Amino acid sequence: MDDLGVAIGLVLVIEGLVWALAPRFGRRLLEAASETPESTLRLAGILAVTAGVLLVWLIRG
Structure with missing residues (x-):
């Protein structure tokens, strides 16, 4: 469950970067x-x- 939280957090960071920077x-x-x-x-x-x-x-095997 921790991995899911991290994955959602990373999606939010990437989405936020688009709107913050460009x-x-x-x-x-x-x-x-x-x-x-x-x-x-x-x-x-x-x-x-x-x-x-x-x-x-591939990463997690």
Whole structure:
């Protein structure tokens, strides 16, 4: 459970850095995402989840 807390904390740090250091870039990302078809966003999400699980599996064994 500790690892899950650390992982969520790291996601918040990375998300926060985008908005703290480059808010204009964050807005452009949001605009681009709002114009992207839902099927493309869904595929990107599935690929990100797969890559994340694979990375954790490789690191944690």
